[in-house]
Amino acid sequence: MPQNIHESVSRLRTIRDMVRWAMTRMESSEISFGHGTDDTWQEATFLVLRALHLPFEKLEAFWDARLTADEIIKITDLIERRVTEHVPVPYLLHEAWLVKHRFYCDEDVLIPRSFIAELLEDQLAPWVQDPEAVSSVLDMCTGSGCLAILAAEAFPNAHVTGVDISPKALEVARVNRADYEMEDQIDLVLSDLFDMPEVKTKKWDVIISNPPYVTTAAMESLPDEYRLEPSLALEAGFDGMDVVRRLLPEAADHLTENGILVVEVGDGREAVEAIWPDLPLTWLTVSAGDDLVFLATAEDLKRYFKH
Known part of the structure; x- marks a missing residue:
């Protein structure tokens, strides 16, 4: 200085x-x-x-x-x-707080923030009627592992899997998993969505995801602070839906019979509904509004994508 x-x-x-x-x-x-x-x-x-x-x-x-x-x-x-x-x-x-939880973070991960955290505080009620009956949760695009840890707390009997495409992000997630002493409850897997064998054939009661959803155009106008975050965790093509476009059809094969999928898309509601205009989605209310996070049931996903 x-x-x-x-x-x-x-x-x-x-x-x-x-x-x-x-x-x-x-x-x-x-x-x-x-x-x-x-x-x-x-x-x-x-x-x-x-x-x-x-x-x-x-x-x-x-x-x-x-x-x-x-x-x-x-x-x-x-x-x-x-x-x-x-x-x-x-x-x-090297510290971020999300719903009163402290997480280690560095430039290899998106700084922990997600409206799904608010929903996990309420254990995804009323969509999950008995949190203790949830036996498996997947956090797709886990990054720092913050949502995986919150999910493990919300559903104490569930085994949680955190998946990310970035090896460096998973290193950060391992630090946070250790801080919360959840090595036995949370698995961390390197995979491009469901590609790797560790996740390819599995099914979960609950899948949550805060994937990249920033459009290419929006990336160009982001403030400097956001440009220091890994672009891999932010940018998702011309409409911000590159990852979500792959995630939904594949998720239909990876949910249990009564499972649910919860996805955060920021300001991407219009893009989501343009891609799948007839897919039944429930837009959940969070502190910033009711058009940022959607929920889809296994039944609706399988019917829509004919799995």
């Missing part, structure tokens, strides 16, 4: 001082949000507290805590990387 930056923060003493300075730096920059925070207040408080390994929900308890010189240098360096290099905070800290 330039010497003048360190000189400018030489009089900062407390967490309150550091958060205020961080907000000023962020407000004067052109950073974008959306990786767990929505504004400079959330971004600054999260960055400062978690860089110090403090619980961000207890800000008031530490508000006037004094920082050491080394802590001030560490945090100001992180802030400068955030505003000058546009590195998302979860990559700076």
